[in-house]
Amino acid sequence: xxxxxxxxxxxxxxxxxxxxxxxxxxxxxxxxxxxxxxxxxxxxxxxxxxxxxxxxxxxxxxxxxxxxxxxxxxxxxxxxxxxxxxxxxxxxxxxxxxxxxxxxxxxxxxxxxxxxxxxxxxxxxxxxxxxxxxxxxxxxxxxxxxxxxxxxxxxxxxxxxxxxxxxxxxxxxxxxxxxxxxxxxxxxxxxxxxxxxxxxxxxxxxxxxxxxxxxxxxxxxxxxxxxxxxxxxxxxxxxxxxxxxxxxxxxxxxxxxxxxxxxxxxxxxxxxxxxxxxxxxxxxxxxxxxxxxxxxxxxxxxxxxxxxxxxxxxxxxxxxxxxxxxxxxxxxxxxxxxx
Numbered sequence: 618x619x620x621x622x623x624x625x626x627x628x629x630x631x632x633x634x635x636x637x638x639x640x641x642x643x644x645x646x647x648x649x650x651x652x653x654x655x656x657x658x659x660x661x662x663x664x665x666x667x668x669x670x671x672x673x674x675x676x677x678x679x680x681x682x683x684x685x686x687x688x689x690x691x692x693x694x695x696x697x698x699x700x701x702x703x704x705x706x707x708x709x710x711x712x713x714x715x716x717x718x719x720x721x722x723x724x725x726x727x728x729x730x731x732x733x734x735x736x737x738x739x740x741x742x743x744x745x746x747x748x749x750x751x752x753x754x755x756x757x758x759x760x761x762x763x764x765x766x767x768x769x770x771x772x773x774x775x776x777x778x779x780x781x782x783x784x785x786x787x788x789x790x791x792x793x794x795x796x797x798x799x800x801x802x803x804x805x806x807x808x809x810x811x812x813x814x815x816x817x818x819x820x821x822x823x824x825x826x827x828x829x830x831x832x833x834x835x836x837x838x839x840x841x842x843x844x845x846x847x848x849x850x851x852x853x854x855x856x857x858x859x860x861x862x863x864x865x866x867x868x869x870x871x872x873x874x875x876x877x878x879x880x881x882x883x884x885x886x887x888x889x890x891x892x893x894x895x896x897x898x899x900x901x902x903x904x905x906x907x908x909x910x911x912x913x914x915x916x917x918x919x920x921x922x923x924x925x926x927x928x929x930x931x932x933x934x935x936x937x938x939x940x941x942x943x944x945x946x947x948x949x950x951x952x953x954x955x956x
Contacts, residue, residue, distance in 0.1 A: 767900025
């Protein structure tokens with residue numbers, strides 16, 4: 618089938634080619650994501666740049682205005698984010714600066730992880746300290762609850778084909794209430810919402826670049842920290858996670874960010890925020906498969922589920938969630954080991 622959007626996009630690029638030196642015929646896929654957006658790389662003869670990134674965001678499915686707005690907020694905060702060079706909102710096309718093709722996900726390993734995570738953590742501190750929140754929506758009760766509902770609707774019901782009892786539904790909703798109450802009490806900052814290894818770039822200058830920020834909100838200070846250290850695509854030991862979180866916490870305190878001065882309480886907030894995020898992600902990954910026919914995220918479900926179960930088993934309040942997951946997976950625990 619002919620890709621009419623791609624052909625239209627090339628025609629738009631040709632109108633920009635004389636000014637920017639674009640080599641339109643060099644266009645190649647750069648990446649795609651879980652949304653309807655896709656990205657291309659196009660080479661150019663410009664003396665300052667060798668390439669640009671083109672974002673294709675169908676306007677009937679994606680609103681590009683938040684991307685443009687948040688990109689400006691990040692750049693003003695001295696965060697390395699794509700600069701917007703040309704816009705066609707009617708068609709849904711943006712021409713962006715190119716931060717390279719090395720993601721944190723592709724470059725990180727056991728030997729360099731601490732070095733890269735220190736850079737990413739420092740970038741997060743800068744982002745939280747300096748980035749404005751003008752005209753950003755609040756991460757409010759309604760949004761948190763919609764996200765949590767993805768778990769029973771898509772992961773339990775659609776993916777595991779498990780229908781909860783009336784009591785289980787009541788218990789799960791009670792857990793949702795407790796999570797949201799805790800989250801809404803946390804200090805608020807700029808929240809990227811997907812500050813993880815696939816959206817963080819290792820730039821040619823060996824610094825951290827930030828992508829996929831269009832869903833930014835004003836929300837809890839622990840949210841992006843969870844995205845970074847309990848990444849849905851990279852698993853690390855809990856000992857290592859705690860060490861990295863402590864280092865962030867110490868750096869954040871020095872920069873006068875509003876972190877809880879009691880690390881134990883801060884870490885509890887981190888874990889509870891993480892539980893909300895991971896329940897949401899389980900639902901999103903299931904929805905991507907069942908609704909959008911994207912099966913690439915199924916392989917990441919076990920890691921996200923392990924995060925969910927470990928936190929659920931650590932706090933007595935979440936015992937009903939452990940039981941629901943056990944029943945949904947038809948899992949029997951050894952005698953004497955119950956929740």
